[in-house]
Amino acid sequence: MKAIDKEVLKDAAKRLLFDMSEAEYDTLLSEFDIIVKQMNIIGTIEGVESYEPMTFPFECATSYLREDAPTRPLAREEALKNAKSKASGQIKLPKVVG
Amino acid sequence: MEFLDLTIRELHNELVKKTVTPLELVREALLRAKSDANNAFELIMEKEALNLASKLKEPEANNLFWGIPFAIKDNFSTKDVATTASSNILNGYVPVFDAAVVKRLLDAKAIPIAKTTLDELAMGGSGTTGHLGTTYNPYDRKREHLIGGSSCGSAASVAASIVPFALGSDTGDSIRKPASYAGLVGFKPTWGRISRFGLFPFATSLDHVGYFTRSIFDAASLLNILAGRDDEDSTSSEVPVEDYTRLLTTDIRGARIAVIKEVVESIYDKDIGAAFQKTLASLRARGAHIEYVSIDRKLLESLFPTYIVISCAEATSNNANLDGIKFGPHYEAPTYEGTIMQARTKGFSELIKRRFVIGSFCLMKENQEVLFLRAQKIRRMVVEKITAILSDFDVIFVPASPTPAPRIGEMSDRLSDEYLIADNHMIIGNFAGLPSITLPIGFKKNLPFGGNITGSPFAEARVLQIAKVVEDISGFYNLSTRTAKV
Numbered sequence: 001m002k003a004i005d006k007e008v009l010k011d012a013a014k015r016l017l018f019d020m021s022e023a024e025y026d027t028l029l030s031e032f033d034i035i036v037k038q039m040n041i042i043g044t045i046e047g048v049e050s051y052e053p054m055t056f057p058f059e060c061a062t063s064y065l066r067e068d069a070p071t072r073p074l075a076r077e078e079a080l081k082n083a084k085s086k087a088s089g090q091i092k093l094p095k096v097v098g
Numbered sequence: 099m100e101f102l103d104l105t106i107r108e109l110h111n112e113l114v115k116k117t118v119t120p121l122e123l124v125r126e127a128l129l130r131a132k133s134d135a136n137n138a139f140e141l142i143m144e145k146e147a148l149n150l151a152s153k154l155k156e157p158e159a160n161n162l163f164w165g166i167p168f169a170i171k172d173n174f175s176t177k178d179v180a181t182t183a184s185s186n187i188l189n190g191y192v193p194v195f196d197a198a199v200v201k202r203l204l205d206a207k208a209i210p211i212a213k214t215t216l217d218e219l220a221m222g223g224s225g226t227t228g229h230l231g232t233t234y235n236p237y238d239r240k241r242e243h244l245i246g247g248s249s250c251g252s253a254a255s256v257a258a259s260i261v262p263f264a265l266g267s268d269t270g271d272s273i274r275k276p277a278s279y280a281g282l283v284g285f286k287p288t289w290g291r292i293s294r295f296g297l298f299p300f301a302t303s304l305d306h307v308g309y310f311t312r313s314i315f316d317a318a319s320l321l322n323i324l325a326g327r328d329d330e331d332s333t334s335s336e337v338p339v340e341d342y343t344r345l346l347t348t349d350i351r352g353a354r355i356a357v358i359k360e361v362v363e364s365i366y367d368k369d370i371g372a373a374f375q376k377t378l379a380s381l382r383a384r385g386a387h388i389e390y391v392s393i394d395r396k397l398l399e400s401l402f403p404t405y406i407v408i409s410c411a412e413a414t415s416n417n418a419n420l421d422g423i424k425f426g427p428h429y430e431a432p433t434y435e436g437t438i439m440q441a442r443t444k445g446f447s448e449l450i451k452r453r454f455v456i457g458s459f460c461l462m463k464e465n466q467e468v469l470f471l472r473a474q475k476i477r478r479m480v481v482e483k484i485t486a487i488l489s490d491f492d493v494i495f496v497p498a499s500p501t502p503a504p505r506i507g508e509m510s511d512r513l514s515d516e517y518l519i520a521d522n523h524m525i526i527g528n529f530a531g532l533p534s535i536t537l538p539i540g541f542k543k544n545l546p547f548g549g550n551i552t553g554s555p556f557a558e559a560r561v562l563q564i565a566k567v568v569e570d571i572s573g574f575y576n577l578s579t580r581t582a583k584v
Contacts, residue, residue, distance in 0.1 A: 002464040012458035013451065016414060017421075017435065018442035020451055028452050034512050035456060038403040041518075042472055045400055045479070053474030054481060056303050057289045057531025058555065062332040078194040084428030091423060093434045 001039070004032050102126050103580050106166055106262045106316040113165050114157045120165030120209060124151040127167040127211045130260040136234040136241070138254035140172040140213040141180055147211040154207060162319050163206040169255045169264040172213040173220050174200055175296040183298050184228030185218045187445025191425045197296025198328045199265060199307055206323055211261060214251025218450050220267055220300045221413060223275060225250025226506065227449050235279060235503045236579045237545050243503040246276035249310070253280040256310040259578040263311045263320060269300045270405055271498075271524035273308045274550060277536040279503035281546030281577045282310045283565070285317045288555045289531025290335035292321075293328030301412035302333075304405075304528040312576045314537065314566045318342035321558060337556045345559040350567050351385030353560075356491040359390045360398055364520035365500045370547050373540030374497045377549060380571040381495075386564075391487050391494075399515070400476050402522040405529075407473035410457030417454070420445065481530040485554075488532075492560050493553045495568075496523060498536040502545035524550055533558045535565050538574040546577065 002008060006025050009032075013020055020028070076089055083091045101109060101118045112118050124147045131142050151165065158164040170176060173183040175193035182188040196204065203210070217227045225233040225247035233250035234241040236258040245253050249266030253276035256264050266273040268286040277284025286308035294307055307324070311317045325339040357378065365371055382388050422428050422441020429440035446454070460469040487494060500520035504510075510517045527534035534552040541547070549568060553561040569575055 001468050002459070002462055004459070008459070009455055012455045012462070016442070016451075016454050016458055017438045018446060018451055018454075019439065020443075020448065024448050024451070027448070028455060031452060035403075035406070037513055038518075039407065039469060041396065041400045042403050042407070042476060043468065045396055045476055048472060048475045048479055051475040051478045051482075053471050054478035054529075055474060056333070057481070057529070060290075060333050066329070074194065081194060082191055082425030083423065085423070085430070093423065094432055094437065096434065 004029070004036065100126065102130065102262070103259045103578065104262065105313045105576050106162060106311065106319060107313070109166055109262060110162045110164070114159050116157065120151040120154040121148070123165060124148060124167050124209055124211060127261055130258070131212050131255070134255070134258065134260060136236050136245070136254045136258065137230055138214055138233060138251040138258070138260070140182060140184060140215055140230065140251070142212045143179060143210055146179065147209050150209045158207070161206060163203060163208040163323065166208045167211045167261050168203065168208055169212045169214050169252055169261045170200060170210050171216055171249050171252045171264070171266050173216055173267060173298040174265055176200055176210070176213065179213065181213065182229070183219045184216045184230060185445065185450070186229050187420045187422070187426050187441060189427055195296065198293035198330060199324050200296065202323055212255065214255055214264060216250060217248035218447055219298065219417065220248040220269060220272060221450060221453050222247050223270065223272065225276065227447060229447070232506060235545070237281070237503070242505055243545065244279065244506055245503060246279040248272040249276055252310055253277060253282060253284070256280070256282055256312060257578055259580045263309055263316060265307070265309050267297055268306045268308050268528065269304045269409060270528060273310065274498060274524050274527070274534060274536040277310060278498035278548035279546070281538040281548070281574065281582065282312060283314060283317050283535065283537045284308065284310050285321070285535045286527065286533070287321060287325065287558050288335070288533045290333050291533070291556065291558065292324045293331040293334045295328055295330035299416040301409040302416060303412060304409055306528065312578060314562060314569045315343060315346065317535065318346055318562045335556070340559050342559055342562055345563065346566050347563050348567055348570060350381070350564055353386040353564060354491040355381060355386050355388050355564065356391045356487050356494045357388060358494060358496050358523070359392050360395050361496045361519060361523045364515040365497055366516060367501050367542070369540065369542040370497050370500070373547070374549060377539050377568060377571055381567065384567060389491070393483055395519070397480060397483065398523065399518045401480065401525045402518050404473045404476045405522070405525045406456060407460045407469050408477065410453050411460045411470055412457070414454050414457035414461065477529045480526060484526055484530050484532070488554045492557070493551050493564050495549060495551050498524065498548040498550040502542045502547045527552050531555060533561045535561055537565055537569055538577050539568065539572050546582070
């Protein structure tokens, strides 16, 4: 397991696109003391390597293609209803290039 | 007894007899909701509820839900009604469609009267982390005890008889634990049994839709209308739906019930232990075969850490759409990353950020093998063990929680067996997607506590049958703060 320090936690938060205060990072760092001990339990289970990772409780049953026809279109007004920054019937964002 | 103190079935009978109208019921429910002292509600849907109720004139004798008021956990989409999942990042968000379960209930002419509080984004088990603060246990008027979470407001509203049922969601034990602390029936059917379309996802492989009621019959009735395939949810099942109320029986002769020895041994509360043993003895007297089974203690201790790894990792991607651009509070910044960064920094509470960081840490390249993939392997190991037990038994029956509702701020030792095993064993039901129900089995002073029954996938009928007998044994039918004799 990767060693944990404040920089690692800051890197994780940055990847998640939010920031935390120094005090919050300190709390999280101390919380990781217990989390690491709990996660170490995971490492002590014997024979686990022979198991396949489980991603869902059951195999998902859906295996069909529906007709290529719109069934529940979202009206433009509805799509824009909750966006606060919009212009000309579209969601407006700061310029990415130029 | 006032009308709202009745169960769904009893209320239905009164509605059909026209001793009460939906409008009168809804008015009473709104009055009770407005005087709620437990912080159960995000939003009271007064105008919408009165409007729906005033349209219902002629009772439908064959429709149990006609005119019945209910509450909805605020992580289900409700068309034109603000939905925040108790998170500031969703303040002001108004969905443009109804969740599948909400639609089914509206189609049955049930009447939603409120959206209920939850732990922020359903990612908590205490009922203390929503953006409106702590939700209190109605059994303690001093407001010193938790009701548990994450479905805290739904549990509080049913326990206080504001509504006879409420929708919830369960990713670790978010219906079944508060049900134990609130003296309620809390049911999470099989993964895929009820559509999740419109439920805000937390950890997709573990999330279940479920609900709180005050009787097993009502729980069976709700399943009758909520279960079934929904093409909007590709994980919903094609397995045929049964008539769960018709299949209820009091004859459980020959039923095979397993008790997990290590779970019982990790419970130190004598009152809970005694009530559980008394229930077992009564089940035996009614012809059930009870047998203790064993699961490796280390495997049980790994349930919670495994859950944390999987759920936090899934949560990081499921909540990536909360960016302050398409919905939620918006912040101007020179770049779009800056806009997102501000929305997420200001919108998420510290606790949620910490959970996301744990998830991100588990998904880091160096940790994927030792944490994430290993957790998924342990999940399969647990599921295979439980499946083997259930191949020989109808259900597993254990106490739902090691204590009655804890005091607010009370922390147990996070590395003890009481915490890792007795407080978290119901995660098994999410790992394996099993139908699992909590119902009251006793009281300690003024606080209720529950037992938990879990069965094989899609064996809801069997789980409900055995739960019905436990309800008969305990006598805790239609338990609420208004009807409890404590």
